[in-house]
Amino acid sequence: MDIHQTEEEQVEQIKKIWQEYGNAIITGLVLGLGGFIAYGYYNQNKLAEEMTTSDGYQQVLELAGEGDESFQNKGNEFIKANPESNYAGLTALALAKDSAEHKDWAQVEKYLNTAIEKTNDKGIKALATLRLAKVQVQTEQYDAAIATLSATLPESYKASIEEIKGDAYLKQGNQDKARAAYQAAIDASGQAGNPVLQMKLDDLAETVVLTK
Structure with missing residues (x-):
């Protein structure tokens, strides 16, 4: 808008713009407000559904x-x-x-x-x-267990995955794979002194020595 326009000219210009685009502006505001209200209503409904489901679960x-x-x-x-x-x-x-x-x-x-x-x-x-x-x-x-553990799981479960794999391999008589799995479980756990895992690995080592 030209800064040299008089106030009357500016008012007339605004009136003209409003006449031309006023309906579109109002429609946009209504739709925007309606969307906001609908979003709030949706969230309230979702919360109510979650609470109902939670109550049902507790029951x-x-x-x-x-x-x-x-x-x-x-x-x-x-x-x-x-x-x-x-x-x-x-x-x-x-x-x-x-x-x-x-x-x-x-x-x-x-x-x-x-x-x-x-x-x-x-x-x-x-x-x-x-x-x-x-x-x-x-x-x-055993094969089914190993297949089940091939699913993509969070990295934080790696130690548990490898330990169960080791149990499956050991039951199958595959000591090499069992040993590798137990060691991988210890490495993943970040606890070299994990008593249960270390015991399984030590027992496996003793078994190997006795069979030689």
Whole structure:
């Protein structure tokens, strides 16, 4: 706008601009405000849904240890009703623990696989993967355990991954791979004095000496 214009000319210019673009400006403001309100409404709804899901999860957990099928039934119903929630993964972990207490290993595997599939949380997924591999070693599914541990997991779980691999290799009679896995676990843990891992490695070394 020319600085030499009079106030009247400036006012007339503003009126002309408003007549030409006023509707578009108002529309933009309305849409922007509407979007802001809608975003706030969406967030409130999401928060309400999360709280409802959390309450449902707590109600399911309260049934654990009652000694009947109510926990299993309610847990499965909760997972079906909330398949996209990380609470579904946590519920599957709890159901797996309950099944393990009853030594129902087939159910344990099923629930751990469910936990892996349902959750987007890397920690929950890693925990379920490690537990599944341990169960597979316990049930003599050594190749399956090693395959399970080939999944991409956070680096912080490397020590646990290598230790379980070592257990699987040792059960298969592959002492060289077991030794390498245990050493990798010690290296990854950053604790050269880790008593459990060191004991496994030492026991393996003694076995090798005795067989010579």
